[in-house]
Structure formats: structure tokens, C-alpha cells
Amino acid sequence: MYSVYLIIVLGMLSAFGPFVIDMYLPAMPEMTRVFSTSVSSVQLGLTFCMVGLAVGQVIFGPLSDKYGRKPVLYFSLLLYIAATLFCCLSQDIDTFNFARLLQGLGGAGAIVYSRSAPTDLYSGKELAKIIAIVGAVNGIAPVAAPVIGGSVADLIGWRGIFYILLGIGVVITALVIPVKETLPKEAREQGSFWRSFEGFALVCKVPNFAVFTTVFGLGMGALFA
Incomplete structure (x- = not known):
């Protein structure tokens, strides 16, 4: 049962990045009006988030090898929650785009964990099966996220979408608590970061x-x- 629970958590963490990137896309026209800015300025929020996701994986991957998976995952999730709240409260587009960069950085830790934890625990065909399941979720999420965002955008507006993303972050953080550390101290990187x-x-x-x-x-x- 623990293995099933772990796979569910890994799937949710894998879907984290696509949801962070894509869910608010249908609300972009509304945001252009609210912030009284250009479409390209609002689209920068997408770019900043992807930059955060990319850079964050390069940073959090080695950090998790050195200090363990869960401490780095907790830090990244807390960063994500704070950045998402920052997005919700943003009053201008520059503040929003900076918050999106931080949100991407926070989401990167979840992606790192969803890829690294299976390699700590499994090998061979078993590892291939787990990676395939996680990959399938990761393939569906980019398509599902804008559809879900579009369904709720008219009802709750763009800030509402980010409050949903905030709630998702809080729920996933709670679900991660029972998960055991997958990288023992003796297996961690001993050299320099x-x-x-x-x-x-x-x-x-x-x-x-x-x-x-x-x-x-x-x-x-x-x-x-």
C-alpha cells in the first residue's frame, strides 16, 4: 500500500510543473485588462516560470543528492506556496512576473523529486514501470491544465486560479509528510556541491x-x- 501511495504522490509531483505553467493561460486576456498592460508583458509570466523551472532543476538536483530528497522538497514546496500567494496578491505586472519566477523555482523541486526518488528505490523493469507511470501523468497534465483553467476562469477570475494552485501546493505538501526519505546519508554526495x-x-x-x-x-x- 505504501508503494501505491508513493506512486500517487510521485504522479502528483510530476504534474506540478505543467499545472504551474499552463493552468492560468485562459485568463491571460483578463490579466491584460486588469494590469492595464500589453499581451507580451503578461506572456512574460509564462517565460519567467519556465526559466524558474529549468534553473531550479539544475540547482535542486545536486542539492538533493547532497542533503537528501525530503529537505530539498520541503524547501521547494514552501517556496512555491509563498510565491503563489505572492502571485495572488500582485498589484502590477512586474511584481507578478517576479513571483512567477519564484513559483517556477519552487515547482522545480517537485519535478526533481518525482524523477530522483524512483531511482533511489527501484531498478530494472520495476524502475522503468514507475518512470512510465510518472511520464504518462506528465504527458496528460499539460493538456489538462489549460482545460481546467479555462473551465474556472470565468467563474473565479485569474486570482482564483492562483488560489487553486496555492491550495494544490498545500495539499501536496501535506501528502508528502508521510513519505519516507529515499536517499540514505551514506549514499549522498560527499563532495562539493x-x-x-x-x-x-x-x-x-x-x-x-x-x-x-x-x-x-x-x-x-x-x-x-
Whole structure:
């Protein structure tokens, strides 16, 4: 039963990023009017969030290798909750876009955990099965998020959508509490935090990694286009 619970939590954490990015998209025209700004300025909120998600994964991945999965996950979730509340209370577009950057950074920790925890616990076919389940959720979420956002945008407005995202963050944080640490102290990175970046360089030289990453990137690019 614990394994089933863990898979459910991992699926929810995996869907975190797409929901953070996409759920408010149908409310963009309303936000343009509310903030009395241009469409491109509102769209910057999308860009800032994606930058936060990308940079956050590069930072939180090595940190979780060094200090454990759960402490880093807790920090990122609390950062997400604070940033989302900041989004809800924003009175101008610049403040909102900065909050979106922080929101992306916070959401990145959830994505890191959903990828790293299974590799701590499983291997072989079992790991492939878990990654496939998490990947399936991650594939559905970018499509479902704008649909859900569009359904509620007219009822509760753009701030309401962010209050829903805030509630999702609080619920997921509560669900994470019973989850056990997956990376024991003896398995953690003992060297400097910066040594992890040497690992990034080595991985990028692996031909299959570059090919698979390119294919994945093109697939996500088509979705966003």
C-alpha cells in the first residue's frame, strides 16, 4: 500500500510543473485588462516560470543528492506556496512576473523529486514501470491544465486560479509528510556541491543522452507551439 501511495504522490509531483505553467493561460486576456498592460508583458509570466523551472532543476538536483530528497522538497514546496500567494496578491505586472519566477523555482523541486526518488528505490523493469507511470501523468497534465483553467476562469477570475494552485501546493505538501526519505546519508554526495556540474558535462557527452534529450525537447516544443 505504501508503494501505491508513493506512486500517487510521485504522479502528483510530476504534474506540478505543467499545472504551474499552463493552468492560468485562459485568463491571460483578463490579466491584460486588469494590469492595464500589453499581451507580451503578461506572456512574460509564462517565460519567467519556465526559466524558474529549468534553473531550479539544475540547482535542486545536486542539492538533493547532497542533503537528501525530503529537505530539498520541503524547501521547494514552501517556496512555491509563498510565491503563489505572492502571485495572488500582485498589484502590477512586474511584481507578478517576479513571483512567477519564484513559483517556477519552487515547482522545480517537485519535478526533481518525482524523477530522483524512483531511482533511489527501484531498478530494472520495476524502475522503468514507475518512470512510465510518472511520464504518462506528465504527458496528460499539460493538456489538462489549460482545460481546467479555462473551465474556472470565468467563474473565479485569474486570482482564483492562483488560489487553486496555492491550495494544490498545500495539499501536496501535506501528502508528502508521510513519505519516507529515499536517499540514505551514506549514499549522498560527499563532495562539493559544484562537483555535480562536472557530472552534467560528462552526461552531455554521452551520445544516446543527447539524442533522447533532443527528441524529448522537440516533443515538448511541438506541444508548446
